[in-house]
Amino acid sequence: MLDLTSVSKTFFAGTVNERRALTDVSLSLAPAEFTTVIGSNGAGKSTLLNLVAGALLPDSGTIGIDGADVTRLPDHRRAAYIGRVFQDPMAGTATTMTIEENLSIALARGRGRGLRMGVTRAKRAFFEAELASLELGLERRLKTVVGLLSGGQRQALSLLMATFSEPKILLLDEHTAALDPSRAELVTRLTSEAVERHHLTTLMVTHNMDQALRLGTRLIMMHEGRIVVDVAGEQKQRATVADLLGAFEKVKGAGFDDRTLLQ
Numbered sequence: 001m002l003d004l005t006s007v008s009k010t011f012f013a014g015t016v017n018e019r020r021a022l023t024d025v026s027l028s029l030a031p032a033e034f035t036t037v038i039g040s041n042g043a044g045k046s047t048l049l050n051l052v053a054g055a056l057l058p059d060s061g062t063i064g065i066d067g068a069d070v071t072r073l074p075d076h077r078r079a080a081y082i083g084r085v086f087q088d089p090m091a092g093t094a095t096t097m098t099i100e101e102n103l104s105i106a107l108a109r110g111r112g113r114g115l116r117m118g119v120t121r122a123k124r125a126f127f128e129a130e131l132a133s134l135e136l137g138l139e140r141r142l143k144t145v146v147g148l149l150s151g152g153q154r155q156a157l158s159l160l161m162a163t164f165s166e167p168k169i170l171l172l173d174e175h176t177a178a179l180d181p182s183r184a185e186l187v188t189r190l191t192s193e194a195v196e197r198h199h200l201t202t203l204m205v206t207h208n209m210d211q212a213l214r215l216g217t218r219l220i221m222m223h224e225g226r227i228v229v230d231v232a233g234e235q236k237q238r239a240t241v242a243d244l245l246g247a248f249e250k251v252k253g254a255g256f257d258d259r260t261l262l263q
């Protein structure tokens with residue numbers, strides 16, 4: 001479903017600010033594979049997601065989604081394929097618009113038929129049913145302006161908007177990191193449910209190793225722009241935080257401060 005082949009990305013190449021973000025990264029995700037992504041700061045996790053989304057173009061290598069080569073396709077042309085939730089609850093929704101207007105845009109996204117802002121009775125019933133699944137009472141607040149919602153409510157709404165049109169790839173970029181623990185737990189549960197229900201091929205970046213182990217079917221660890229650990233199936237189920245730290249130490253060498261990875 002997602003195929004990255006020898007993808008590299010360097011920022012400000014040839015200048016004193018040169019930053020090599022990804023080096024020769026190859027990664028294939030099968031349909032409905034739910035992969036968690038961990039790694040220390042600057043490992044290249046967000047760059048990886050930005051390249052898949054088309055927010056950045058690679059210097060070399062190819063990116064394929066569902067058999068189509070999207071390497072040079074800018075993000076707005078990939079919108080039909082991609083659902084994305086960011087860390088910042090403010091990022092995924094239009095603050096001054098109502099819940100139903102936001103949902104309406106999300107539903108029309110990438111379908112090439114304009115914004116289709118109108119909210120018909122049938123659509124409203126669909127939105128109410130979808131919102132009810134979040135169990136936050138938002139189905140009774142369709143006309144509430146999104147700016148009035150709490151961070152957790154907005155993140156749950158962003159998740160719904162990113163998933164209900166069943167994108168080919170779901171990208172989650174530390175989407176629970178800015179929430180308090182109970183809201184983070186709620187959004188994590190909603191994530192698992194949405195991924196399972198829609199069979200979404202998912203890449204989820206997290207700094208929380210427990211979460212990375214608990215969720216998904218595969219786990220990759222990145223370090224300095226490369227994938228250094230890739231475990232799936234039973235091997236992932238058996239893995240512990242200690243295993244991940246051990247693997248990281250091997251890559252990084254002795255004297256590594258594990259907080260870089262745990263925070």
Ligand SMILES: Nc1ncnc2c1ncn2[C@@H]1O[C@H](COP(=O)(O)OP(=O)(O)OP(=O)(O)O)[C@@H](O)[C@H]1O
Binds near residue numbers: 019041044046047
């Ligand atoms: N837009 C940019 N301009 C310049 N350098 C960048 C840009 N985005 C990322 N980088 C650099 O690329 C490298 C990888 O960054 P990236 O944000 O992908 O890492 P990350 O694993 O997501 O880190 P974190 O966990 O801190 O968010 C870093 O050295 C970073 O400074």
